[in-house]
Every structure is written in C-alpha cells, then in structure tokens.
Amino acid sequence: MPGRLRIVLQAAAVLVVALLLALLGWQVFQKDNEPDLGRPAPNFTLPHLNSEEEVSLASFRGKAVVLNFWASWCGPCKDEAPLLESAWNRYKDKGVVVLGVDAQDFDVDAQRFVDRAGITYPIVRDKHGSTLGHYGVTGFPETWFIDAQGRIVGEHVAGPLTEDDLERNIKIALGEPA
Template sequence: MSSHNKASKKKRRLIIRTAILTVMTAAVIYTLYANFTKDDRSKVAAGSMAPDFVLEDMNGVDHQLSEYKGKGVFLNFWGTWCKPCEREMPYMNNQYHIYKDQGVEILAVNVGEPEFLIDKFIKKHDLDFPVLKDENKDIMNMYGVINLPATLLVDPEGKVIKVEEGELTERKIQEMMESIKPTKGS
C-alpha cells in the first residue's frame, strides 16, 4: 500500500471522527440547554394565575376551570398506570366528600389514556369526583407537568398557590383542601 493511500485513509478517518465528535458535542449541549431551560417553558408556578381550559369528563360534560371561580380547586394530573396516583385516589375521594360542600372541588385530569381504562379505574376505586380526559396531553403540557401524580392548588380567585409533585398522604390532601377553602366572606 502506498503512503499516499495510507495518508488519504487517515485523513478520511480524521474527518469522520471530527464529524461524529461535533454531532455528539452538539447533542450534549442541546440536552443541557433543554434541561436547564425546561422550567422556563410554560411551567405554571405558585403565584401565577391558573391557565383556563375546558375538558370533558367521563359523562360527556365540559368543565371549564374559570367556571370554578369562587371555589378552591384541587387540580390533580394522573394516570391509571401510576401506582402513587392509585394509592392517593381513595384519600382524595374521602376528602372530596368532606370538602365538596365547603367550596372545594377536585378536578382529576387523566393524561392521554383510553376511556375504558379510565372507566375501569373509576369503578374499581368507586370515585365520585369529576375525572377529566386530557386525551392529547394538551393541558398537562400547558401546565408544564412532567411527573405524575402532580397536584396544583387553585384558590377561589384562580391563582395557583401550590404545585406538588408526587404521592400525597390523606393528611396532606386534607391540609391542602383546607388551604384553598373559600373564607365565609368570599
């Protein structure tokens, strides 16, 4: 093999390696950028007004968040496959029965699952609060929810006062509902 052939193969290898390294470096930089800025991308935070939305429940009834003005809203994002979601649902149902007549509503938003799975889950756990269908995860994305379960507390004026990711105990749910209960004068 001539030295010219060896040199051209070496040069080609160097170009390919440089191209691969450049692509990998760009991918790492993009990933870091995306991770560091993900919190800035339309994530709803405590202190901001809750973005309005309309979703249909399992009975075909539309629920618009702004129509609950004057009530506290326990807005919960969940999935049937999510074990922590499943464990907190009975607690939510218990507290719903206590607080629904005190001006606190639960809106449980299922993210992207078929109706038959949601319906089976509701029946299994004998849930009474409205379960809304976010079929394309539009509301989940609008609210910047990444991990399930996620709960946002919306006060009677429509402001988000707390964002909580992860499983809730019954005591924590009760404290959260108490915190968004309308005062007598409102």
C-alpha cells in the same frame, strides 16, 4: 457572480439561520412552564370522562380546586385515589372541588379505574395531554391547589399526596389558617 445576487443569497442564508434559532428558542422556553404561585391557574376546557359534556376550570371560580393529574397505569395514582375521594366527600359542601385530569391513557382503562376506586369527583379526559405543559406536569400523579379567585396557591405536589398534604393545602386554598 454579480455582487447583488451574492448579497441576496447571503441575506437569505442569514434569515434562514435566524428563523431556525428563533424556533429553537421558542421551543425551549415554551415547554413545561410551571405556573407561578399567586398567578392565575391556566384555564382549560376538556370533555368529562364518561360524557360529551365539556368542563371548564374557570367554571369552578368561587370554589377552591384540588387539581389532580393522573393515569390508570400509574401505580401511586391508585394509592392516592381513596384520599382524594375522602377529601371530596368531606369538603364538597365547604366550597372545595376535586378535579381529576386523566391524560396519556385509554378511555376504557380510565373508566375502569374510576369504577374500581369508586371515584365520584369530576374527571376530565385530556386525550392530547394539552394541559400537561401548562402545568409543568412531567409524571403522574401531580397535584396543584387553586383558590376561589382562580390563583395557584399552596404546594405543587409532584408525586403521591399524603393526608397531611391534602389537609394543609386545602386549608390554604380556602384561605383558612393552616
């Protein structure tokens, strides 16, 4: 085999291996990256559960946001829904929004869940689960708190919330002494 052809083939093989390694590295580092405390919360725009209206996280700038990830088939989500609804009713006039993100779920099941739990806070539907990776969500329920400047604050609660978790972190998000 002529020397030039051999060099071209070797270079092509090295290039293919390098590309595969780069792809592997990209996949490893892209997945499930949690946002850092104090950093801007990753924005998203998703359809409202029971309408075609699009809801953007950025549209809540100026308010503290309780961002709750859930699904209708998740048992602990049923227990925590009344706490979130209660917090929404107590704090909605004080600059707090509870925003539910329903993912990996059937539309009808999510709507039935909302009706049964009497949820009145806004719920968006993430059909493809595109927000989960950006918030490092690995199960349901999980909750993040965002301040009026759109930054991640307080604790990332991976699992069902308690009343104390909610009160403490809402105060942090509002910039009040806990």
